[in-house]
Amino acid sequence: MTDGNDQVLSVRSLSTEFDGEDGALRVVDDVAFSVGRGEILGIVGESGSGKSVTGYSIMGLVDPPGRVASGDVVLEGRRLDLTDDAAMRKVRGNAISMIFQDPMTSLHPLLTIGDQMIDAILAHRKMPKREARSLAVEALRKVGIPSPEVRVRSYPHQLSGGMRQRVAIAIASLNQPALIIADEPTTGLDVTIQAQILHEIQMLVADRGMAVIWITHDMAVVGQLADRVAVMYAGRIVEEGPTQAILDSPAHPYTIGLLGSLLGRNRGKAELPQIPGSIDNAHRLTGCRFAPRCAHARAECEARPPMVEVSPGHHSACILATEQADG
Amino acid sequence: MAVYVLVRLLQGILLVFLMSIVAFCAIYAVGNPISVLVSPTTPQSVIDKVVSGLGLDRPLHEQYLIFLRNLLDGDFGYSYVTGQPALGMVLERFPATLELALTAMVIAMLVGVPLGVWAGYRPNGVVGRMASGFSMLLISLPPFWTALLLIIVFSIEARLLPTGGRGEVASVLGISSSLFTQDGLRRILLPAVNLSLFPMAMFIRLTSAGVRETVSASFIRFARAKGLSTGRILSVYILKNIVPPVVTVSGIIFGMLLAFSVITESIFSWPGTGHLIIKSIQTSDRPVVIAYLMFSVSIFIVINIAADVVCAVVDPRISLSGSR
Amino acid sequence: MAAYARRFARNRMAALGAGILLAMLFVAAFAPWLAPQDVYDLSTLDIMDSRLPPGGESFAGGVYWLGTDDQGRDLLSASMYGLRVSLVVALAGTTAALAIGVFFGILAAYAGGAVDTAIMRVVDLQLAFPSILTALVMVALFGAGLEKVVLAIAISQWAIFARTLRSTAIVERTKEYVKAAVTLRYSSARIMLVHLLPNSIAPLSVLVVAEIAAAISLEAMLSFLGIGLPVTRPSLGLLISNGYSYMLAREYWISMVPGAFLVLLLLSINLVGERMRQLNES
Numbered sequence: 001m002t003d004g005n006d007q008v009l010s011v012r013s014l015s016t017e018f019d020g021e022d023g024a025l026r027v028v029d030d031v032a033f034s035v036g037r038g039e040i041l042g043i044v045g046e047s048g049s050g051k052s053v054t055g056y057s058i059m060g061l062v063d064p065p066g067r068v069a070s071g072d073v074v075l076e077g078r079r080l081d082l083t084d085d086a087a088m089r090k091v092r093g094n095a096i097s098m099i100f101q102d103p104m105t106s107l108h109p110l111l112t113i114g115d116q117m118i119d120a121i122l123a124h125r126k127m128p129k130r131e132a133r134s135l136a137v138e139a140l141r142k143v144g145i146p147s148p149e150v151r152v153r154s155y156p157h158q159l160s161g162g163m164r165q166r167v168a169i170a171i172a173s174l175n176q177p178a179l180i181i182a183d184e185p186t187t188g189l190d191v192t193i194q195a196q197i198l199h200e201i202q203m204l205v206a207d208r209g210m211a212v213i214w215i216t217h218d219m220a221v222v223g224q225l226a227d228r229v230a231v232m233y234a235g236r237i238v239e240e241g242p243t244q245a246i247l248d249s250p251a252h253p254y255t256i257g258l259l260g261s262l263l264g265r266n267r268g269k270a271e272l273p274q275i276p277g278s279i280d281n282a283h284r285l286t287g288c289r290f291a292p293r294c295a296h297a298r299a300e301c302e303a304r305p306p307m308v309e310v311s312p313g314h315h316s317a318c319i320l321a322t323e324q325a326d327g
Numbered sequence: 328m329a330v331y332v333l334v335r336l337l338q339g340i341l342l343v344f345l346m347s348i349v350a351f352c353a354i355y356a357v358g359n360p361i362s363v364l365v366s367p368t369t370p371q372s373v374i375d376k377v378v379s380g381l382g383l384d385r386p387l388h389e390q391y392l393i394f395l396r397n398l399l400d401g402d403f404g405y406s407y408v409t410g411q412p413a414l415g416m417v418l419e420r421f422p423a424t425l426e427l428a429l430t431a432m433v434i435a436m437l438v439g440v441p442l443g444v445w446a447g448y449r450p451n452g453v454v455g456r457m458a459s460g461f462s463m464l465l466i467s468l469p470p471f472w473t474a475l476l477l478i479i480v481f482s483i484e485a486r487l488l489p490t491g492g493r494g495e496v497a498s499v500l501g502i503s504s505s506l507f508t509q510d511g512l513r514r515i516l517l518p519a520v521n522l523s524l525f526p527m528a529m530f531i532r533l534t535s536a537g538v539r540e541t542v543s544a545s546f547i548r549f550a551r552a553k554g555l556s557t558g559r560i561l562s563v564y565i566l567k568n569i570v571p572p573v574v575t576v577s578g579i580i581f582g583m584l585l586a587f588s589v590i591t592e593s594i595f596s597w598p599g600t601g602h603l604i605i606k607s608i609q610t611s612d613r614p615v616v617i618a619y620l621m622f623s624v625s626i627f628i629v630i631n632i633a634a635d636v637v638c639a640v641v642d643p644r645i646s647l648s649g650s651r
Numbered sequence: 652m653a654a655y656a657r658r659f660a661r662n663r664m665a666a667l668g669a670g671i672l673l674a675m676l677f678v679a680a681f682a683p684w685l686a687p688q689d690v691y692d693l694s695t696l697d698i699m700d701s702r703l704p705p706g707g708e709s710f711a712g713g714v715y716w717l718g719t720d721d722q723g724r725d726l727l728s729a730s731m732y733g734l735r736v737s738l739v740v741a742l743a744g745t746t747a748a749l750a751i752g753v754f755f756g757i758l759a760a761y762a763g764g765a766v767d768t769a770i771m772r773v774v775d776l777q778l779a780f781p782s783i784l785t786a787l788v789m790v791a792l793f794g795a796g797l798e799k800v801v802l803a804i805a806i807s808q809w810a811i812f813a814r815t816l817r818s819t820a821i822v823e824r825t826k827e828y829v830k831a832a833v834t835l836r837y838s839s840a841r842i843m844l845v846h847l848l849p850n851s852i853a854p855l856s857v858l859v860v861a862e863i864a865a866a867i868s869l870e871a872m873l874s875f876l877g878i879g880l881p882v883t884r885p886s887l888g889l890l891i892s893n894g895y896s897y898m899l900a901r902e903y904w905i906s907m908v909p910g911a912f913l914v915l916l917l918l919s920i921n922l923v924g925e926r927m928r929q930l931n932e933s
Contacts, residue, residue, distance in 0.1 A: 061551060093554030106549040110567050110642060120553040155643050171553065342776070350792075460664075463925065467917040469868055471875045472891065472910045479903055583781040590872055594895075608791045608878050616791045623784060631779060 007074075008178045008211040009058070009096075010034040014071040016050075016057045019064075025283050027053050027066070029235040032307075035179065035228075038209040040201075042226030042243070044219055044258070048279045050235040051215045055181045059098055060088030076178055094124045097172035101184040103164035107156040113140075113167055114152035120171050139170040143200055162193035169200055179211045180204070186221065198225055219258055223247055228313075231255050234282035234289040237307075241314030251316035251324070253294045288318070296320060332632065339628035346624045350617045351394050403621070404614035408607075413618035417600055421622075423493055424592065424599030426504050428584040430515055431522035432577070438523075439530025440573070446531065447538025448561065458531055465528035470587065474521045474594040481517060488517050491596035518595040522588060526580045533576055537569035544568075571642040578634020582627045659926055668922025675916055679735040686728035691884075698723050702897065705904055718904040720894060726908040733887040733909055734916065740797070740886065741866035744804025748866075749859065751805060752812025757843050757851070759813070760820030770813070777810035786869055795878045803873070804866045815858055819851040857931055860924035864917055871913060887913040 016028040028050045035041045045051040057068050060082050073080045075095060081087055092098075100106045108116060117136035118129060133152065140148035143166040156164055165185060172180050182201070186194040198221070204210050214226055222229055223243060230240035231254065239252040250256045257275035277293035285291070287302040294301070300319050307315045308322045315321075397404065403413040446458035481488045493514055496505050505511030541547060542565065550564050589601035596602070600619060607615040660666040678685060705718040705726075717726040759770040777785070789803040823829065824847065832842045873879030874888030882889065887909045894905030 059552060061548065089554050089556065091554070092552055098549075098552040100545060100549060100552075102545070105545040108546045108550070108564055108568070110571075111563070119550075119555055119559070123554045123556065123559075157643075168549075463921055464918070467864075467921045468914055469871055469917065471872065471888075472914060475891070475895065475898065475906055475910065479898065483898065483901065586781040586784040586787075589783065589787070590876070593876060604787060604791075605876050605878070608787065613791075620788060620791070624780075627780065627784075 006036040008035050008037055008039075008076060009213075010072075010074045011058065012072040014054065014057060014073065015069040016053055016062055016066060016071075017069045018066040026069075027235050027283065028057060029283075031232075031235075031237050033230050033237065033240060035211040035213060037178075037211060038205055039228065040205060040212045040214055040226045042214045042216065042222035042229045043232060044216060044222050044229060045232035046217055046279065048234065048283075049232040051217075051232050052183050054232070055098065055183050055213065055215050057082060058181065059092055059096060060085060061092075061098075090124070093120055093172075093177075094175045095177055096179045096181065097175070097177040098181045098183065099165070099168045099172050099185050101187050103161065103168045103185075104156065106168055107164060109156055112153050112155055113159075117152070117167075117171055117174060120174050124175050135174065136170075139174050140167070142173075143167070143170045144196075145170070161189060162196055165189065165193070165197055166200060169197070169204070173204055173208075173210070176208065177210065179213065181213045181215070183215045184217070185214075187216070187218070194221070201225070231258070234279055234285075236289060236317065238290065238318070239314075239316040241311070241316075245311060245314045249311075251310040251314065251321045252290075252318045253296055253320070254290050255316075332636065335632045335635070339625070339632065342628060343621060343625055346621060347395065348391070350620055351391050403618040406607075406612050406615050408610055408612045408615075413614040414622070416603065416615055417618045417622050420598055420600045420603050422504075423597060424585060424588055424601060426506065427515065427518055427522060427592070427597055427599060428581065428588055430506065430519040431584060431588075432526060432581055434519055434523040435526035435530055435580075436577075439527040440534050443531040443534025444538050444566070444569075447535035448542065448565075450535070450539060455535075458535060462528040462531040465524050465531075468524065470521060470525065470590045471594060473524055474518075474591060477517050477521055478594075489514055491594075493598055518591050518597050521595075522584060522591045525587065526584060529576065529580055530573070533573060534569055537572055538565055541565050541568045571638055574641055575634055575638045578630050578637070582630045585623065585626060655930070658930060662926055662929070665922050665926030668919040668926070671915060672919035672923055675734060675912075675919065676738070678731055679738045682728075682731040682735045686725075686731045688725040688728040690724045690729045690732055702902055702905070704902070705908075717908045720890070720905045721897065726890075726904065729885065729890055730887065730909045730912045733885055733890050734912055736880065736884050736886040737867055737870060737888070737913070737916070740800060740870050740880065741804065741863055744801045744866045744870070745808060745859065745863050747801060747805035748808035748862065749812050749855075751809040753816050753848070753852075753855075755809070756813040756816030757820055757847055760817045760824055760851075761839065761843050761847060767817075771817070774810045774813050777807075778814070780807075782807035782865065782869055783872065786873060790873065790878045795873075795881070797880055797884075800870055800873055800879050804869055807869070808862050808866065811858065811862070812855065815855060816851055819854050820847050823847055823850050854931070857924060857927045860920060860927060864920040864924065867913075867917060867920070887916075 011034065012032045014028055014031045015026060017024040018027050019025075031050075031054055033041065033043075043051045043054065053062065053066070056062050057071065058073060058080075060068075060080075062068055062082075068082045071082050073082060075091070080091065107113070114133060114136055117139065118132045121127070121132040121135055122129075137148045137152055140151060145151050145163060145166055151159070156167075159167065168185075180201075186197050189197070201212060201214075202225070205212055214222065216222060226243050228241065229243050229246045230237050231246070231252065232238065233254050239246065239250065239255050241251075246255060247259065250259055254275070257273075260273045261275065275293055282289040282292065286304060288294075288297075288305050291297040291301040298319065305317045305319050305322060307317045310316050310321050310324065405411065406413050406416060409416070442454070442458050442461075446455040449455050450459075491514075493505050493511070496508065496511065505515055547560065547564060550560050555564075586601075588597075588599060589605055591597065592599045592601035593605050600622075604616065604619045606612075607619065659669065683689070701719055701721050701723040703715050703719045705716060706714060715725050715727070717730070719725055720729065755770050755774075759767040785807040786800075786803040789806060790799060793799050793802075829842065829846055832846050837846075870879055870886060871888030871891070874886050875892040877892065880886050880889060885893070890909035891906050891913070894902075894907075894909070897903075897905050
């Protein structure tokens with residue numbers, strides 16, 4: 001975990017449930033992590049892992065039938081009440097910003113870029129529109145949009161996909177947030193564009209010491225970008241630690257499976273190794289949720305494995321790790 | 328943009344032209360138009376005189392050319408019933424229909440749009456469910472039945488409002504309308520409400536569907552992530568998104584209103600073009616029927632073009648030159 | 652089929668609507684046997700029984716549950732027969748529209764190119780006009796009467812069927828089984844009829860229901876205005892207009908009873924159609 005003074009965000013016991021026909025489903029189950037200044041935390045998982053919902057929960061954007069059941073969230077020393085919408089609105093777009101997948105659908109099609117940026121500024125600070133507009137132009141310039149004074153009057157459909165995502169990043173950084181949550185921002189984009197976006201984020205982090213949570217299913221991106229990684233499965237964090245440690249010596253069968261299926265590691269093989277089984281019904285298990293698909297599953301896995309330190313700063317929630325730590 | 332309007336207008340003229348051929352063929356080539364004018368006991372010599380007088384003994388294509396030439400002169404022939412110029416009769420009554428249709432449209436929008444927006448925003452609330460049930464009811468009630476109902480309740484039982492006719496007309500800023508007199512308002516209320524029911528249902532459904540779609544759109548989520556207030560999100564982000572479809576449909580609905588007014592006008596004895604066409608059909612007054620059809624088609628085309636233009640102005644994504 | 656019915660019935664209003672609709676269809680089909688009075692047989696009508704309010708007693712001692720009209724016709728029976736007429740005419744019209752629309756739709760989708768464009772232009776033209784206008788044109792040109800009304804309905808509705816079917820058929824046309832049929836050198840007619848048609852028809856089901864309701868409405872409107880069906884076989888629209896002149900005398904039931912039948916019919920059809928649309932979308 002990061003050093004207390006430099007901590008931007010600390011999350012403990014975060015749980016989010018969705019009410020359904022068969023009772024409430026714990027989509028995020030007792031999740032804990034923290035992010036420090038200038039640090040990029042990658043949250044990795046497949047669909048259904050709860051990684052996006054974790055992001056929404058921290059932002060207070062969980063809509064019925066979902067709700068945050070519990071959570072101890074501290075942002076820059078202040079406790080956040082995730083269920084108090086009025087209070088969270090002051091935080092959203094201000095101290096914490098979020099960017100989403102597919103910028104075409106994030107930006108309102110009928111409003112100019114400038115208007116949408118000015119909205120973001122004026123929602124949190126009082127200033128004349130003119131001033132807000134020049135701030136917007138500056139922000140566009142910072143993310144590398146050419147001729148920002150002209151672009152400010154454009155509509156989203158007049159920009160390319162990469163530029164739109166830059167605009168989204170610009171909007172997110174307008175109010176100097178302490179933390180940016182990025183939910184799959186490069187999924188579906190060209191590799192070249194993806195590289196540009198990654199670069200922009202890295203610049204923001206380097207320039208302003210912003211903290212970033214990067215949510216993705218793409219282990220490769222995380223490997224390039226993140227300082228620390230948290231691996232999620234079926235609503236729980238199963239492993240977390242420094243990126244290099246996780247890549248070199250993964251300590252959870254799921255992580256091992258994920259890494260094993262990466263293309264880069266499988267050159268020359270005829271078949272890509274896959275993790276057998278599927279995530280269905282894992283959310284209902286109270287014990288280890290990965291057990292049904294795990295080659296090493298044992299009777300002890302019916303109880304929820306605790307997070308155990310495998311090496312400095314590197315934790316894993318697996319019975320194997322517990323044994324390794326003890327023995 | 329000007330090019331676009333021009334092209335559409337030309338297409339419209341072509342359409343009107345085609346319509347004239349259809350109308351002509353049907354009216355003058357089908358059946359014996361004389362049968363209306365003369366009784367069976369009229370001697371043949373008189374019949375022949377009438378026929379040649381109306382030019383009905385000339386070959387068909389000649390008749391059509393004469394017909395066309397007359398049309399371009401604004402001469403649609405004379406009513407078999409009143410002897411007045413057919414087109415004149417139609418134009419004379421058009422303001423009354425326009426007045427009724429506009430009033431109905433305004434009522435429908437003022438009630439339908441806010442109701443629809445609220446229903447779309449909170450679809451499971453009381454208002455939401457009532458609104459959708461209400462709109463379904465409105466669509467199922469035939470306009471002549473609702474007219475009867477309104478008359479029974481307000482005119483006969485409650486004796487509040489008169490059963491028919493148009494009120495006195497007053498002139499404001501050069502526009503004369505019965506809306507400007509108290510008597511006029513009393514008389515227009517029931518027919519306008521009756522006519523507004525169907526478009527009201529359409530507006531409720533359209534706006535509620537539009538709002539529902541927009542609310543779950545990701546740009547709304549992004550707007551919330553920016554920390555915008557609910558008020559701003561609702562008033563600007565959501566509303567702006569439903570304006571284009573509402574505007575397009577308004578144009579179409581208005582056109583439909585002009586046609587659907589036939590029922591309301593007939594029941595409430597509203598002296599508009601709808602009333603005229605029904606009477607003309609019943610009395611086989613063909614010149615008036617043709618005049619009405621040509622006129623309606625033209626109005627319709629103009630309204631459609633206008634709606635498309637307004638839509639393009641409101642939605643920057645639409646370019647009239649064809650590329651979307 | 653049974654599974655569909657079960658899903659359908661989850662919405663109670665829709666289930667109620669379906670029940671009412673089935674009941675009305677039953678009544679319409681068996682009206683001659685169910686109706687207490689044969690309203691077409693003038694000898695059974697007693698002018699002394701005219702304009703009796705609902706529950707009134709007849710001269711012969713029976714009860715007229717829903718009252719009588721100005722000719723002494725039992726309104727319950729007249730409405731049942733009227734229901735029958737309205738339904739038959741609407742169904743005839745919509746079926747004709749369906750036949751025409753399907754034909755042109757499949758043709759346009761299969762032939763493609765200039766044929767497709769030409770047909771679709773005509774469709775767009777037709778769709779630009781409200782149905783009442785088209786119906787008025789038809790009646791104005793060809794006069795009133797049963798066949799004309801059915802024709803008017805058919806002409807005002809074929810276009811929407813054509814367009815919807817064409818859209819579906821165009822998608823189907825790209826699928827493997829059509830390509831297989833073409834390779835096997837089946838005749839165009841056979842491909843269109845046997846392969847394309849059955850697989851493109853499903854989305855039409857919701858549309859057909861909506862259009863039947865529209866046809867009923869249209870016919871009622873025309874008959875009400877006196878330019879629809881003839882007086883000899885009155886539809887609900889005609890019955891309603893018949894009673895109109897007695898409104899001022901406060902004998903509302905003469906109009907309201909057939910009116911209630913009509914509204915109930917339209918409501919139930921719309922409820923069913925709406926539910927079908929909901930199920931289709933999910």
